[in-house]
Amino acid sequence: MSTATTAIRESGLVNQEALRQKVKDMYRRVAKEPEGDFHFAMGRPLAEELGYPPADLDRIPRQALESFAGVGHFLGLADIRPGETVLDLGSGSGTDSFLAALYTGPEGHVLGLDMTDEQRDKAQRLARDAGFTNISFHAGYIEETPFEDASVDVVISNGVINLSAEKDRVFAEIARVLRPGGRLALSDIVTESQLPEKVKCDATLWAACIGGAMQQDDYRGGITAAGLRVETAQDNPQYRFLTEAAQGASRAYGVKSVNVLAVKPA
Numbered sequence: 001m002s003t004a005t006t007a008i009r010e011s012g013l014v015n016q017e018a019l020r021q022k023v024k025d026m027y028r029r030v031a032k033e034p035e036g037d038f039h040f041a042m043g044r045p046l047a048e049e050l051g052y053p054p055a056d057l058d059r060i061p062r063q064a065l066e067s068f069a070g071v072g073h074f075l076g077l078a079d080i081r082p083g084e085t086v087l088d089l090g091s092g093s094g095t096d097s098f099l100a101a102l103y104t105g106p107e108g109h110v111l112g113l114d115m116t117d118e119q120r121d122k123a124q125r126l127a128r129d130a131g132f133t134n135i136s137f138h139a140g141y142i143e144e145t146p147f148e149d150a151s152v153d154v155v156i157s158n159g160v161i162n163l164s165a166e167k168d169r170v171f172a173e174i175a176r177v178l179r180p181g182g183r184l185a186l187s188d189i190v191t192e193s194q195l196p197e198k199v200k201c202d203a204t205l206w207a208a209c210i211g212g213a214m215q216q217d218d219y220r221g222g223i224t225a226a227g228l229r230v231e232t233a234q235d236n237p238q239y240r241f242l243t244e245a246a247q248g249a250s251r252a253y254g255v256k257s258v259n260v261l262a263v264k265p266a
């Protein structure tokens with residue numbers, strides 16, 4: 001796989017359009033050719049390695065799971081209850097959305113949001129074919145979601161916020177759509193030390209969930225600045241990158257997967 005540098009950063013600023021295009025190109029392939037060559041592991045073996053209960057995985061569409069590209073299992077922390085409204089930011093082909101739909105049940109609802117048409121179309125088709133009626137997939141960006149203020153009980157997200165060039169806007173959106181007392185539960189990639197420009201400028205490493213990863217204290221600070229209270233932050237040592245370039249960056253800068261639970265004060 002090429003690690004050629006695309007001009008996603010100029011004068012220290014991220015070119016948002018170029019970045020979104022690069023990320024969409026990567027996740028279009030994840031939806032359509034999950035057996036392809038990627039910097040990261042995918043599919044059911046990854047989900048089981050991360051700690052997803054196999055019996056739950058048996059209950060969701062197999063093709064959604066084939067394109068699973070998450071970085072941790074945070075659904076235990078999310079503790080989704082029957083009847084809750086759940087928003088999955090960057091829902092991809094839908095693995096966490098389908099599981100959340102099982103946990104919230106027919107009285108609840110899951111909203112999946114993703115900017116990549118092929119991921120969303122696949123998830124929507126699988127939901128229809130498998131008879132999931134409490135789930136809907138929406139087009140849009142996690143920096144500017146189409147949902148009402150205080151309309152969601154739980155925001156979930158898996159391996160997505162690191163891909164955004166405007167993480168503070170994402171955290172502000174989460175705080176806006178959560179009802180008071182609502183929860184944010186996620187898995188994401190962060191770093192122990194600050195990444196150098198050469199890694200941040202590598203569009204392929206960015207789309208592979210490395211180049212955009214935020215330093216862990218800054219990440220936590222971003223959530224807090226948006227008005228949420230961080231309750232839990234834990235490392236996911238089971239998550240590993242696959243290629244040499246990705247593993248090298250991971251070793252050098254402490255690039256790692258974490259789970260976070262935060263609450264919007266009531």
Ligand SMILES: C[S@@+](CC[C@H](N)C(=O)[O-])C[C@H]1O[C@@H](n2cnc3c(N)ncnc32)[C@H](O)[C@@H]1O
Binds near residue numbers: 023
């Ligand atoms: C690493 S994949 C994870 C997908 C899914 N959460 C999973 O666990 O399989 C990242 C997903 O986030 C979506 N995405 C990335 N940046 C986004 C943004 N700014 N707005 C909306 N979706 C975004 C991509 O299209 C892709 O489907």
